[in-house]
Amino acid sequence: MTDKTRELLMTREDAEEMCDQTEPDLSGAVLRGLDLSGLALVDFIFRKADLTGANLEDCGLHNADFTGAIMVNTIMAGTEATNNADFTDAVGFAHGGIDGRGHHFFGIWFDGTTSPWDSHTLYKGWMVKAGCRWFTLDQAREHWSEDYDSDGVWEECSALVEKIADTPPPIVPR
Secondary structure: OOHHHHOOEOOHHHHHHHOOOOOOEOOOOEOOOOEOOOOEOOOOEOOOOEOOOOEOOOOEOOOOEOOOOEOOOOEOOOOOEOOOOEOOOOEOEEEEEEOOOOOEEEEEEEEOOOOOOOOOOOOEEEEEEEOOEEEEHHHHHHHOOOOOOOOOOHHHHHHHHHHHHOOOOOOOOO
């Protein structure tokens, strides 16, 4: 892919074709609002790509590299496969940590201009992704409370949610 191509908006079909490649490189690509839901984006390189508003629902993201990517308003509901994905310095991304069960807790910032679900309900704040869960902060706090009926990790999960909540909103580069 040439530098000129990276400046252009990618299509879902372009991404589908790249799924069979070894370490497809979309560094710097403009993927704003692109529906990539359900794709196996294993080993994809998204360094400094603009994923604002992209739909990564139910994607496989094993070993994907999102270093420096812009991820504000990125939908990640149903996405569980994030093993070894690198989100270093991603804008609009907050890593809460990993619980004792191995679930990664992270936040994606929504700026109030779009919905984190397939609805018309706008949302402003951190969405929390952990395992199969995709919650607003209030929903996450309610879910991982003293009433959490699981294997006794509610306090740990609650602390990871609060770490995300304590992360300042991102400053998005223009």
